[in-house]
Amino acid sequence: MQDALIRKLESYEELTDADRRALRAFVPRLREVPARTDLIREGDIPSNMHLILDGFACRYKVLPDGQRQIMAYFIPGDFCDLNVFILDQMDHNIGTISQCQVVEIPRKSIDAITAQYPTITRAFWWCALVDEAVLRQWLVNMGARSPDQRIAHLFCELLLRMDVVGRVKDNSLPFPFTQTDLADSVGLSDVHVSRTLRKLRRLELITLHRRVLTILDAEQLKAYCGFNPNYLHLRNARWSGRRQMPWLNRVQGE
Amino acid sequence: MQDALIRKLESYEELTDADRRALRAFVPRLREVPARTDLIREGDIPSNMHLILDGFACRYKVLPDGQRQIMAYFIPGDFCDLNVFILDQMDHNIGTISQCQVVEIPRKSIDAITAQYPTITRAFWWCALVDEAVLRQWLVNMGARSPDQRIAHLFCELLLRMDVVGRVKDNSLPFPFTQTDLADSVGLSDVHVSRTLRKLRRLELITLHRRVLTILDAEQLKAYCGFNPNYLHLRNARWSGRRQMPWLNRVQGE
DNA sequence: CGACTTATTGATGCACTTCAAGCGACGTGG
DNA sequence: CCACGTCGCTTGAAGTGCATCAATAAGTCG
Numbered sequence: 001m002q003d004a005l006i007r008k009l010e011s012y013e014e015l016t017d018a019d020r021r022a023l024r025a026f027v028p029r030l031r032e033v034p035a036r037t038d039l040i041r042e043g044d045i046p047s048n049m050h051l052i053l054d055g056f057a058c059r060y061k062v063l064p065d066g067q068r069q070i071m072a073y074f075i076p077g078d079f080c081d082l083n084v085f086i087l088d089q090m091d092h093n094i095g096t097i098s099q100c101q102v103v104e105i106p107r108k109s110i111d112a113i114t115a116q117y118p119t120i121t122r123a124f125w126w127c128a129l130v131d132e133a134v135l136r137q138w139l140v141n142m143g144a145r146s147p148d149q150r151i152a153h154l155f156c157e158l159l160l161r162m163d164v165v166g167r168v169k170d171n172s173l174p175f176p177f178t179q180t181d182l183a184d185s186v187g188l189s190d191v192h193v194s195r196t197l198r199k200l201r202r203l204e205l206i207t208l209h210r211r212v213l214t215i216l217d218a219e220q221l222k223a224y225c226g227f228n229p230n231y232l233h234l235r236n237a238r239w240s241g242r243r244q245m246p247w248l249n250r251v252q253g254e
Numbered sequence: 255m256q257d258a259l260i261r262k263l264e265s266y267e268e269l270t271d272a273d274r275r276a277l278r279a280f281v282p283r284l285r286e287v288p289a290r291t292d293l294i295r296e297g298d299i300p301s302n303m304h305l306i307l308d309g310f311a312c313r314y315k316v317l318p319d320g321q322r323q324i325m326a327y328f329i330p331g332d333f334c335d336l337n338v339f340i341l342d343q344m345d346h347n348i349g350t351i352s353q354c355q356v357v358e359i360p361r362k363s364i365d366a367i368t369a370q371y372p373t374i375t376r377a378f379w380w381c382a383l384v385d386e387a388v389l390r391q392w393l394v395n396m397g398a399r400s401p402d403q404r405i406a407h408l409f410c411e412l413l414l415r416m417d418v419v420g421r422v423k424d425n426s427l428p429f430p431f432t433q434t435d436l437a438d439s440v441g442l443s444d445v446h447v448s449r450t451l452r453k454l455r456r457l458e459l460i461t462l463h464r465r466v467l468t469i470l471d472a473e474q475l476k477a478y479c480g481f482n483p484n485y486l487h488l489r490n491a492r493w494s495g496r497r498q499m500p501w502l503n504r505v506q507g508e
Numbered sequence: 509c510g511a512c513t514t515a516t517t518g519a520t521g522c523a524c525t526t527c528a529a530g531c532g533a534c535g536t537g538g
Numbered sequence: 539c540c541a542c543g544t545c546g547c548t549t550g551a552a553g554t555g556c557a558t559c560a561a562t563a564a565g566t567c568g
Contacts, residue, residue: 042484061390064480067398071390083383086376091387091485122340129337132386133345136315136325139389142396143441144321147524178546187397189525194548210533226318230296231345401556432514443557448516464565515564524555531548538541 004053004077004165009123011164011234012130022117029104035176038095039080039102045089048106050080055100056176060184061092070185072135073097073158073177077165082128085110098176126233133231142187145225147196150186152225155206159215160229175213258307258331258419263377265418265488266384276371283358289430292349293334293356299343302360304334309354310430314438315346324439326389327351327412327431331419336382339364352430380487387485396441399479401450404440406479409460413469414483429467 006023009015015023030053033039039050039057052074059072059080071092074080080094085107096102114121134157141150162173179197183190200206205221207214215221260277263269269277284307287293293304293311306328313326313334325346328334334348339361350356368375388411395404416427433451437444454460459475461468469475 059390061394061398063394063398069394069398071393083386086379087383087387087487089484091487092390125340129341132337132389133341135386135389135393136313136346139325139393139396140315140317140323142393143438144315144317144323180546184397190546191526191548192524194546195524198548230343233341233345433516434514444514445516445558446556448514449556452516509568511566511568513564513566515562517562518560520557520559522554522557524553526553527551529548529550532546534543534545536541536543538539 004075004167005051007165008077008127009120012126013119013123013235015119015123019117019120022113022120026103026105026109026113031102031104033096033100033102035096035099038093040090040094042090042093046081046084048104049082049084049110050094051103051105052076052078052080053101053103055102056097056174057094057100057102058097058181058185059092059094068184069187070181071138072131073185075158075161075165076167078131079124079127082124082131097181098174130231130233133233137231138185147186147188147192148199149225150188151182151193151196152200152205152221153227154182154186155213155215156218156222156225156227156229157232158213159218160232160234164234170214171216171218172212172214174211175208176211258329258421259305260331261419262331262381263374266380267373267377267489269373269377273371273374276367276374280357280359280363280367285356285358287350287354287356289350289353292347294344294348296344296347300335300338302358303336303338303364304348305357305359306330306332306334307355307357309356310351310428311348311354311356312351312435312439313346313348322438323441324435325392326385327439329412329415329419330421332385333378333381336378336385351435352428384485384487387487391485392439401440401442401446402453403479404442405436405447405450406454406459406475407481408436408440409467409469410472410476410479410481410483411486412467413472414486414488418488424468425470425472426466426468428465429462430465 006015006020009023033055040046042061054076057074057078057080058070059074060068060070062068074094081090084090114124137153137157141153145153158175159168159171159173162168167173177185179193180190183193186193188196197206197208201208203224204216205224206216221227260269260274263277287309294300296315308330311328311332311334312324313328314322314324316322328348335344338344368378391407391411395407399407412429413422413425413427416422421427431439433447434444436442437447440447442450451460451462455462457478458470459478460470475481
């Protein structure tokens with residue numbers, strides 16, 4: 001059941017059988033959470049951590065004027081808030097998109113497992129840092145890419161992340177996000193998201209129907225938005241080489 | 255000389271004299287780095303960490319088409335890349351804005367100090383998590399705020415962060431960023447940044463002249479952009495209370 | 509002082525937002 | 539089973555906010 005988590009961690013670090021057993025041991029409180037439900041809210045002082053085993057959730061903020069900004073998508077195998085024990089209180093919300101299977105892990109369990117299994121600890125930190133790298137990529141997305149490239153990039157990322165946890169079949173994946181969710185993720189209006197999706201469909205890059213997203217031509221879609229998966233820091237990434245780019249700055253000593 | 259770092263850490267955790275001595279001990283390699291110079295580049299496999307003692311630097315990416323996106327500003331007392339030893343290779347660049355005093359800290363020193371001083375370790379992680387929270391706030395900024403609010407919010411953040419490390423005098427702080435830098439940070443054109451600054455000047459909220467930024471009325475500026483410093487997670491923050499907001503979702507169990 | 513970078517201002521155009529109406533899918537209750 | 543309401547998606551029309559281009563002015567550094 002936690003295979004999503006284990007698969008994800010294995011894309012970062014090589015795990016031993018003991019590691020895997022230890023991970024399987026913590027299913028203490030599995031819960032079904034309905035769609036569109038908050039797991040934690042801004043201001044809360046959290047007492048345990050959430051792990052998504054199935055379904056989709058997101059990290060978001062709401063501004064005083066009602067504007068919502070989604071800052072991350074959580075898919076099976078993702079920790080929502082690894083960091084949560086260090087900082088004092090939540091500065092944002094975490095809520096489900098679809099119905100989810102969520103494990104609540106008390107702080108003690110985390111402390112116990114990290115004390116005993118250094119590889120798992122490393123993999124956990126790796127997760128946290130990859131989450132941050134994804135966040136940076138989202139910022140680049142909004143600041144520097146055109147609307148169609150933004151959406152395309154988001155789809156590329158989701159395809160790859162879902163593939164890592166074995167949730168992609170025939171280039172298709174469940175996609176419970178509404179167009180308004182998408183709009184609040186990439187900083188566009190929902191109307192414009194609709195038009196953008198039409199464009200991507202016209203180009204025969206994707207299909208999105210009845211909450212299933214199909215990537216018709218992954219290579220072309222990646223080329224379309226300049227997708228470079230290096231920021232996901234997967235072990236067996238292809239693009240490990242350094243990219244040539246028109247650097248603006250000198251390097252020290254040049 | 256590292257007082258910036260110590261002051262910053264003390265805004266998160268209470269440090270002992272021993273902690274402070276340990277921090278002062280690592281000035282191994284202080285370097286003057288000229289303005290507009292990269293410290294690390296995408297693809298590099300870094301061997302040591304950078305700490306800014308004086309000056310300004312930033313984290314950025316450059317897309318194939320030459321578009322630059324700045325993702326973070328570093329001010330005195332900031333670590334540029336605390337995380338760097340865990341992930342394999344850099345997925346972005348770090349470069350100076352102004353001339354900087356930079357300390358390069360070898361991995362070993364970090365390992366040594368964290369092994370011995372748990373409070374410092376905690377404070378280091380705190381730093382990393384606050385950096386991530388700032389990043390989230392930047393995403394909200396770009397996705398959900400108007401251009402003038404974006405700039406105003408950025409200024410509020412900078413004012414507070416600079417104040418923590420004792421770099422604000424008479425509501426003024428050094429501001430070596432060009433308008434193009436600002437534009438690449440908030441996702442606008444440089445022309446529009448210029449017009450936006452004019453507006454903020456007209457409203458008598460700020461003054462920006464000869465690389466010095468003055469906040470004429472901090473409270474009004476905060477109100478103007480809805481600034482809430484909770485995401486900086488400072489110990490003596492005022493707004494520790496929970497905010498009322500028009501939540502969209504139910505909470506579990508409601 | 510002269511060369512170069514940075515900032516300002518105006519003019520033009522279009523990409524995106526907003527507003528509004530229609531439509532299909534879905535669920536609920538009569 | 540159909541009527542109805544809701545929600546999400548689509549499409550059109552209109553307005554505008556921001557980008558782009560371009561030329562001048564101000565500031566900075568050799």
